Amino acid sequence: MNSATQQSAGLPSPVAGQERRLNIGGMPKVPLMLFLFALAGVILVVAASWYTLQSLREALRGSAWDGWWITAGAGVLALASLAVVRPLWRAFQRCRGVRAAAGRMDIVAARIERSDACVQSWIALGHTLAQFLVVLGFQFLLANNQAVAKTFFLVPLIVKTFPLVLDAFWVNVKIFLIAEMLVLVWGLIVALAMFAPGAAGKPLRFIATAYVDVFRSIPAVLVIYLVGFGLPLTGVPILKDLSLTTYVVIALTLTVGAYVAEIYRAGIQSVH
Structure with a gap:
């Protein structure tokens, strides 16, 4: 498109010696605050899960359902509670990828890694919230010396x-x-x-x-x-x-x- 065509179309003509540049911003930074927030949430919910499993184990061992399977089940659930660490670890790797791409001055790769880091951090937070709700439900059942569980989930009475x-x-x-x-x-x-x-x-x-x-x-x-x-x-x-x-x-x-x-x-x- 020449200058006459640009003027007839109402477009500004470029000034001689001046190049048009696309402003794509600076080098993206690591989403550190979001990652730390997800890290704190994961640590708290894992600790709360283990505490709840210990309380549940003690409550079941004091009942008629005592056995080796209680300890084994508690161990399996304790390992399952670590599932929230997986997206957090992915977020950590993406944060390292942001630093590496920034060191190479590769702005495209840095932006991709930063986007993935944010996504994985939010996934970790979502899984943390879901696990926290489950822990909260079990804590409600175990409250007041398992009064709620004994009232609504007394297995011998249910069988009878x-x-x-x-x-x-x-x-x-x-x-x-x-x-x-x-x-x-x-x-x-x-x-x-x-x-x-x-x-x-x-x-x-x-x-x-x-x-x-x-x-x-x-x-x-x-x-x-x-x-x-x-x-x-x-x-x-x-x-x-x-x-x-x-x-x-x-x-x-x-x-x-x-x-x-x-x-x-x-x-x-x-x-x-």
Whole structure:
């Protein structure tokens, strides 16, 4: 592109004897502060992990689950806790690469090494945070002489009550299967009632809309209490003799049916 073309295009013409240079900045430096921050985090989380494993080992050795496998498992977990050192070591190598590239005055290689050092340092910090959350969870379980663990994770009690829990879970599955079929049908009926046409269908639309709004605003557990404990007290000939499972199915159908009816309504309106 000559000077006439540059002037016609509105571009400034270069001055004679003056070269255009790209300002790419100076030689990049080692991300020392970020690396030191990651190093401190890794040291703290590894120390906290080992302390937690020691506390967990002592707690298990004082229980009925004492054995050689406790010490072996603690040793394996202690070695696994050192996994956060790997990205930190990579960050250290990249920092050395930055210094080496700067010594050779290779600005491109120095920038690449610095970028990799920052990435590895952030990876180390991310792994450190995740491991810290795990350690914090175990410390919560071991707090107050393992009060939380004994309350929620007492293995002998879990084994003893497992058949009872399994039977209750099967009842829950049956309730889910029955209620799901009824909810789909009931929700569709209510959704169609919300679209009742004309002035003749206005009362039906009002009742269906009020039902959906009311039952969506009431907690499901409250509806279960009202139906499960309220209907037997009414003395109505058929309703008072139903089983507890039937009451739960009715309550879930009324509550979840309101949500499903709203889903049906939104889907129908999106099509039309």
